[in-house]
Amino acid sequence: MAGGDVVSFEEFSKLDIRVGRIVKAEPVPGSRKLIKTIVDIGGEERQILVGVARWYKPEDLVGKLVVVLVNLKPKVMAGLVSQGMVLAAGCGENEKPVFLTVEEPVPLGSKVC
Numbered sequence: 001m002a003g004g005d006v007v008s009f010e011e012f013s014k015l016d017i018r019v020g021r022i023v024k025a026e027p028v029p030g031s032r033k034l035i036k037t038i039v040d041i042g043g044e045e046r047q048i049l050v051g052v053a054r055w056y057k058p059e060d061l062v063g064k065l066v067v068v069l070v071n072l073k074p075k076v077m078a079g080l081v082s083q084g085m086v087l088a089a090g091c092g093e094n095e096k097p098v099f100l101t102v103e104e105p106v107p108l109g110s111k112v113c
Contacts (some may be wrong), residue, residue, distance in 0.1 A: 007099040014071075015071065017068065017070065017111065018042065018108075018112060019068070019097050020041040020068045021108055022063065022066060023045065025062050027053065029055070033084045035051075041084075041108060043109060047082060055097065065099065067099075067112055068087065086099060
């Protein structure tokens with residue numbers, strides 16, 4: 001099995017993964033990597049910092065449906081708190097991240113299962 005450590009279904013089920021929409025995005029002052037996004041996860045908005053400024057402009061992110069890990073412990077980066085993680089594929093050092101999304105529109109806040 002490739003990819004690293006194996007987790008149990010019980011461990012996986014602890015993750016709260018939901019569909020959200022990026023409603024606002026702006027550069028993080030003093031950072032060349034981070035963009036500050038505000039993500040609507042269905043009745044709640046979260047500030048989530050994403051390290052994609054090398055590949056995306058903030059205005060390119062607004063309106064995107066994304067998949068969000070909601071119950072990640074908040075982390076301070078560049079003096080700002082990130083309250084989750086927007087999931088993407090292609091996360092190597094020099095790979096352009098491609099945001100995970102849904103094939104069809106679903107209500108914001110829908111759980112990924």
